[in-house]
Amino acid sequence: MGPVTAAxxxxxLASRTGAALGAGFLQCPSWADVKEGWRSLLLGWGPRTGPQAEQLTGAALVLLRQLPGTRKHFAYLPEGPVADWADPDLDRWLTPLLRQLRAAGAFAVRIGPSPAYRRWNAARLKSLTGRGxxxxxxxxxxxxxxxxxxAERLRARGWRRCGEGGDGGDGDAQPRHVFRVPLAGRTADDLWAGLNQEWRRNVRRARKEGVEVSLGTAADLPEFHRLLRITEQRDGFRLGRSLAYYERQYxxxxxxxxxxxxxxxxxxxxxxxxAxxxxxxxxxxxxxxxxxxxHRREVRPSNALQWRMLLDAHERGAEVYDMRGVPSTLDPDERPFGLLRWKLGTGGQVVETLGEWETPLSGTANHTLYRAFQAYLTRR
Structure with missing residues (x-):
């Protein structure tokens, strides 16, 4: 294992092996350019004969954040590494990864394994909502x-699932519960039939009212960000991301x-x-x-957008349409439930991922820094 070039x-990632491992966008090299305040490493597993793409069996984008007042870094692999999690011998590729991170000055590492943990179908959840x-x-x-x-293999090696141990919340930087609409093997008519009655009615309403859906450009990002601030205030959440963040990402x-x-x-x-x-x-x-x-929410612009995006994803041959995070509440009286209810209407599944896992790297000093880092996160 060792450093590889972005190319x-x-x-x-575009090879047959990489595609089979299903990397997410947070493990693309470009994501390092989005995250300010972090330096990055691109690592690959493969034979020692060379770093050619066809020889690699796995890869990892590592983001490194320096701990103030030290020369040590916290290593973060968002929704990564891109590795064969079905390999029963995780140490075969996990040990070299930790060795590389220790050499880079990391005192601890957080990873986001790709396998799912549990799934709930929309139809089941709709019938089981209730207070608390x-x-x-x-x-x-x-x-x-x-x-x-x-999960068991990581625990046996001393890894800790973020949020376990009484530190409150799920502790993840990325959403642990996501909503996914399966696309593989389905027709556009199947997708339409999968929408609930309210969604179909709203898509028809948008069409009748003359809502037009189109692709924007970078020039439209300021308007997107303005609408996002309105949405955050209305729905009671705060992403805290600036317009510059989205411009950099785009x-x-x-x-x-x-x-x-x-x-x-x-x-x-x-x-x-x-938008x-x-x-x-x-x-x-x-x-x-x-x-x-x-205003003008009655013309259902968001339903029109999502239906168009679903169809576009299906047309390009996507296997899954991932609608990202949903809250864990099933209580209709709780404000966050509205987001889950809206996504349930597409007829997909709530998927609980394995979440994020952390471990300090070997060494007394690293363990001490890790405990201090955890105390800092708890206070924050």
């Missing part, structure tokens, strides 16, 4: 055996591959009422961020 890394109820209270439709095995991802990040706009009588972003890597598609105005 080699990208070629690996949460996803862990509901028997899952499926427990992924690979996810369960990976530029970096599309420089890596044209069309990797798209901005969809919904206009009604010439006015932009909603959503979509990211594509290989056969995977993500609805990343959505924003909408407070």
């Amino acid at each position: 080699t890394y990208r070629a690996f 109820r949460r996803l862990p209270d509901v028997l899952a439709c499926e427990v992924d055996p690979l996810g369960a095995a990976v 530029k970096a991802l599309n420089a890596e591959e044209p069309g990797r990040m798209k901005l969809y706009l919904a206009r009604w009588r010439g006015e932009i009422l909603a 959503h972003t979509m990211v594509t890597v290989g056969s995977r598609v993500w609805y990343q961020t959505g924003a909408s105005a407070d």
Whole structure:
């Protein structure tokens, strides 16, 4: 294992092996250009004979954040590494990774294994909502055996799942519960039939009212960001991301591959009422961020956008349309439930990922720094 170039890394992701491992956009080299305040490493596993893409068996984008007052770094692999998690001998590739990170000055590492843990179908969850109820209270439709095995293997090696141990919340930087709409083997008519009655009615309403959906450009990002601030205030959440962040993301991802990040706009009588972003890597598609105005919501611009994005993802051969994070609450009286309810209407699945896992790297000093770092995160 060792450093690889961005070109080699990208070629690996596009190879048959890389595509089979299903890298997400947070493990693309371009993501390092999005994250200010972090330095990055691109690493690859493969034979010692050379770093050619066809020889690699796995790869990792590592973000390194320096701990103030020290020369040590916290290593973060968002939704990574891109590795064979089905390999029962994780040490075969995990040990070299930790060795590389220790040599880079990391005192601890956080990873985001790709296997799913549990799944709940939309139809099941709709019938099991109730006061005070949460996803862990509901028997899952499926427990992924690979996810369960990976969790046990990591625990046996001393890794800790973020949020366990009484530090509050789930502790993850990325959403642990996501919503995914399966696309493989389905027709456009199947997708339409999968929408619930309310969604179909709203898509028809948008069409009848003359809502027009189109692709935007970088020049439309300020309007997207303005609508996002309105959405945050209305729905009671705060992403805390600046316009510059989205401009940097749009530029970096599309420089890596044209069309990797798209901005969809919904206009009604010439006015932009909603704007959503979509990211594509290989056969995977993500609805990343959505924003909408407070007025004229009755013309249903967001439903029109999502239906168009679903169809576009299906047309390009995507296997899954990932709508990203959902809350774990099933209580209709709780404010965050509205987001889950909206996504459930597409007829997909709530997927609990394995979440993020951390471990300090060997050495007394590293363990001490890690404890101090955890105390800092708890206070924050």
